[in-house]
Amino acid sequence: MVLDARSGRYADEDAFEAAVVAAASVTVRALRDEMDVTVIAGDHAMDRVGIAHTLDGYSRVQPVELSLPELTGRLASLAPTTSIALIVTGAEHPFAQLRRATAQFGPSVRVVVLRVALQGASSATSVHGMTVLTLGQLSDLPRLIGIGVLG
Numbered sequence: 001m002v003l004d005a006r007s008g009r010y011a012d013e014d015a016f017e018a019a020v021v022a023a024a025s026v027t028v029r030a031l032r033d034e035m036d037v038t039v040i041a042g043d044h045a046m047d048r049v050g051i052a053h054t055l056d057g058y059s060r061v062q063p064v065e066l067s068l069p070e071l072t073g074r075l076a077s078l079a080p081t082t083s084i085a086l087i088v089t090g091a092e093h094p095f096a097q098l099r100r101a102t103a104q105f106g107p108s109v110r111v112v113v114l115r116v117a118l119q120g121a122s123s124a125t126s127v128h129g130m131t132v133l134t135l136g137q138l139s140d141l142p143r144l145i146g147i148g149v150l151g
Contacts, residue, residue: 001027002071002087005042007063010090010116016063019116022141023088024058026114029145038079040071047078068093068101076104084110084149091117091134095127102130112148124148 003023010016023041030037031051039046039054042064046057068089075085085105089098093115102111111130122140124133124147133144 001030001037001039001041002068002075002085003039003041003058003061004068004071004087004089004093005061005064005066006068009068009093011092011118015090015116015118018118018135018138019088019090019114020058020061021138022114022116022135023086024055025141026086026088026145027054027058036079038075038082040075040078042066042071045074045078068097069104072101072104082109084112086112086114086149088114088116091115091120098130098132099128110149114144114148 001023007016027037027039028051036048041058042061043066044057044061046054098113105111113130114133114135116135120134120136122134122136122144124144131148133148135141135144
């Protein structure tokens with residue numbers, strides 16, 4: 001899991017906070033499903049810790065200026081056996097930069113990008129070998145994750 005904490009990638013503070021909530025929700029679900037989870041959330045790294053420590057880490061996330069390729073590279077080095085990488089970012093992130101960030105992972109890694117665009121329409125699509133989910137409202141998160149990760 002990578003949470004992009006660059007404030008310029010989100011339309012506003014509400015979108016950034018929704019991204020933190022979405023990332024935390026997906027992480028908690030994966031931990032409850034007994035999956036090994038490594039999280040890069042801004043300048044915080046959480047590797048195979050419990051739910052309480054993970055939520056504490058998310059609660060401390062502040063906007064930082066680390067690039068998305070830096071964050072995905074950190075995940076790739078901390079968790080080299082990753083099979084699914086979920087990248088949570090804002091709708092303001094250009095697709096070309098998303099492609100550079102996802103290049104950090106090998107061909108056997110399924111990459112899912114969750115773009116937070118509050119008040120927009122939630123959707124799922126495939127672009128250049130990555131699944132791109134657009135989250136218009138938090139209530140759509142379970143359906144989108146089901147499509148993007150399980151579908």
